[in-house]
Amino acid sequence: MIKFPYGMADFRQIVTQGYFYCDRTQAIPLLEQAQSQLFIRPRRFGKSLLLSMLDNYYDIARKDSFEAMFGHLAISRNPTPQRNFYFILRLDFSCVDPTGTPDDVKRSLFNHINARIENFILYYGNNGFDMSRINVNQGDALYTINSLLGAAAIVGHPIYLMIDEYDNFANTVMMLPTLDSRDRYTALVHDEGVLRTFFKMVKSSTGGAMFDRVFITGVSPVVLSDITSGYNIAEDIFFEPEFGDLCGFQEQEVEKTLGDIAAGCGLGEEKASEALEMMRTYYNGYNFVPRGHVVVYNPTLCLYFFKQFQKRCAYPSKMLDANLAVDDSKLAYVAGIPGGHKLILSLMQHGSEVTVLDIEDRFGLSEMLSDRSKDRTFIASFLYYFGVLTLVGETNKGELVLKVPNLVIQGLYVERVQRMMLPDPVTRDRGLDTAKRVYQYGDIEPVCAFVEDVYFSVFKNRDYAQANELTLKTCFLTLLYNDILYIMDSEPELTRRYADLTMIIRPDKRYLQIYDVLIEFKFLSLKQLGLSGEAIRSKFPAELYSQPMVKHALEDGAAQVMDYGRRLANRYRDLRLKKFVVTALGFERICFLNADVLEG
Numbered sequence: 001m002i003k004f005p006y007g008m009a010d011f012r013q014i015v016t017q018g019y020f021y022c023d024r025t026q027a028i029p030l031l032e033q034a035q036s037q038l039f040i041r042p043r044r045f046g047k048s049l050l051l052s053m054l055d056n057y058y059d060i061a062r063k064d065s066f067e068a069m070f071g072h073l074a075i076s077r078n079p080t081p082q083r084n085f086y087f088i089l090r091l092d093f094s095c096v097d098p099t100g101t102p103d104d105v106k107r108s109l110f111n112h113i114n115a116r117i118e119n120f121i122l123y124y125g126n127n128g129f130d131m132s133r134i135n136v137n138q139g140d141a142l143y144t145i146n147s148l149l150g151a152a153a154i155v156g157h158p159i160y161l162m163i164d165e166y167d168n169f170a171n172t173v174m175m176l177p178t179l180d181s182r183d184r185y186t187a188l189v190h191d192e193g194v195l196r197t198f199f200k201m202v203k204s205s206t207g208g209a210m211f212d213r214v215f216i217t218g219v220s221p222v223v224l225s226d227i228t229s230g231y232n233i234a235e236d237i238f239f240e241p242e243f244g245d246l247c248g249f250q251e252q253e254v255e256k257t258l259g260d261i262a263a264g265c266g267l268g269e270e271k272a273s274e275a276l277e278m279m280r281t282y283y284n285g286y287n288f289v290p291r292g293h294v295v296v297y298n299p300t301l302c303l304y305f306f307k308q309f310q311k312r313c314a315y316p317s318k319m320l321d322a323n324l325a326v327d328d329s330k331l332a333y334v335a336g337i338p339g340g341h342k343l344i345l346s347l348m349q350h351g352s353e354v355t356v357l358d359i360e361d362r363f364g365l366s367e368m369l370s371d372r373s374k375d376r377t378f379i380a381s382f383l384y385y386f387g388v389l390t391l392v393g394e395t396n397k398g399e400l401v402l403k404v405p406n407l408v409i410q411g412l413y414v415e416r417v418q419r420m421m422l423p424d425p426v427t428r429d430r431g432l433d434t435a436k437r438v439y440q441y442g443d444i445e446p447v448c449a450f451v452e453d454v455y456f457s458v459f460k461n462r463d464y465a466q467a468n469e470l471t472l473k474t475c476f477l478t479l480l481y482n483d484i485l486y487i488m489d490s491e492p493e494l495t496r497r498y499a500d501l502t503m504i505i506r507p508d509k510r511y512l513q514i515y516d517v518l519i520e521f522k523f524l525s526l527k528q529l530g531l532s533g534e535a536i537r538s539k540f541p542a543e544l545y546s547q548p549m550v551k552h553a554l555e556d557g558a559a560q561v562m563d564y565g566r567r568l569a570n571r572y573r574d575l576r577l578k579k580f581v582v583t584a585l586g587f588e589r590i591c592f593l594n595a596d597v598l599e600g
Helices: 012-017 025-031 046-060 060-070 100-124 141-155 168-175 179-189 194-204 222-226 252-262 268-282 299-312 327-335 340-347 365-369 376-385 407-421 425-441 445-462 469-480 531-537 541-545 546-571 595-599
Strands: 036-040 085-094 159-164 211-218 353-356 391-394 400-403 488-489 501-505 515-522 577-585 589-594
Touching: 012 046, 012 060, 025 046, 025 353, 046 060, 046 085, 046 159, 046 211, 060 391, 085 100, 085 141, 085 595, 100 141, 100 179, 100 194, 141 159, 141 194, 168 179, 168 222, 179 194, 179 222, 194 595, 211 541, 252 268, 268 299, 268 407, 327 340, 327 376, 340 353, 340 376, 340 407, 353 376, 353 391, 376 400, 407 469, 407 488, 425 445, 425 469, 445 469, 445 589, 469 501, 469 515, 469 577, 501 546, 541 546, 546 577, 546 589, 546 595, 577 595
Parallel strands: 036 211, 085 159, 159 211, 515 577
Antiparallel strands: 353 400, 391 400, 488 501, 501 515, 577 589
16 A cells, blocks of 8 residues: 655655655755755645655754665665755744734744744754753744854854745735735835835844745745845746756656556556546646656645545545635636626637746736736736746747646636626525536426526626637636536537537446536627517527527537537447537527437
8 A cells, every 4th residue: 555645844854754755855956056945836745745845855863864765766866965964943923923913923924933943943953953052032033043143153064944825825826905004014015014024134143144045835936026135145046947847747747556456456558547537637737947847746636636546546526625726716816807707718728828028027916916917927926926826838929828727726716717607506506406407307408497597697798798618608708617527528629520519428427317418609600690688588489490590509519519429439438418509699599409319
């Protein structure tokens, strides 16, 4: 049995107790090339474990444990001269309460720093180092830091400062953007603010003044913009190609692990390959290197899948780890700013892309919280940092291309759009109940009626001028999306042709009495129909279906879905496929066709 360290970030415990670990120690010599470094990755991407690995590698008190921890890893073949050379002071700003008044936050920050230095005194004191000269001032942690630096200078060993979640303050304010929280954050980063003052001290203490090295992790570069004059010496390494997989699993690592699990479960290579395809679909696709191609899997999601797969010899029922579900708050923030709503609507479609000249490497919180419209580069950069957009390439005009990385994140977009369009939970539940009729009974009429009655009244007030098949598909996708039962795909390529929406039952759910679903969407504008909205609303269904353009759209769609159905049958085994054509008549009425009736 493989021991998977799901939810663990203690490197020493992981490697000495035989837990699964993807070796990234080969990056240590590269990391030593800069004295002060900032590394940014989305939440749950292994940053804390990275810091823990560096902590154990450089800690002078763990010199005798080097072989036990690193002897089987890449760095053991050629360790650097700075191995086990430093005192380690490690801070974690996620432990600092960002609420309350500026004085409350300052007190919480000082308490955290002092507590970590008190642990520093005990730890190194118990390991034979004289820490008696360090004076802890409970009211002034900056004084305590100065005392620590002086004592370390006397002992003769420099300090490696590590700060995890340095942007915790800003992230909290972004998600709770009240006037008080904005003012509180401003008070922390202005010229006399405690956060700016702290980073000024760190800056002044580097370069031979005993903070010999500094490594900082976070989710975004927001705080860096706000404290630039306080700390402008960090080298940003988050775009560097050599660190593209520093946090994240490579596909060959995922493939090998799945093979080991399948073998342990008595499953064949075919099952391991199927599991890899599942993980590709749901978890793959993160690239953090502009104009590069270093694609990695989210490690937290992978460990979640590995652990469930090994425990049950079956895939997890829910592919989204609950720890990542809170990332929806970032989409909620974007949906609430001018310009964000429309971008999220377009990105909800699998395969949709956004192009920008470059990724913003700094933006201040005041800009993020302002009521002014944000341009596409700003919004896309924000979503990139939080892991709900990723880089996929470059256009022939030199622009960067970003898209939704995988099916798990697409689900977050779908849910956010659903809540934007159907804020009332009772109405939302009614819509989801109608959607169940499609895949449980092959009955599309209830969901068509719901879209006609509820969604159309939302869309025609705001986006009528841009109405098209994409708009119609958006309505249905928000209701039909179900990645617990289905592999959802919008416009999958079927031998160089594209279907609008397919719902293919997950391999591990094929025992259920549900249907695979294929839908082709058509949109006819009022101008094309030559009818007013009032005229369309007044007609009986039979009159609508007899309209020449409606008949043509349905017949054309039927030919398409029957063709796509044959192509899907060649790709998947044992399909129980229901094929539909849905045609919108403006934002007034819907006509639909069950193509299986024609085939029968």
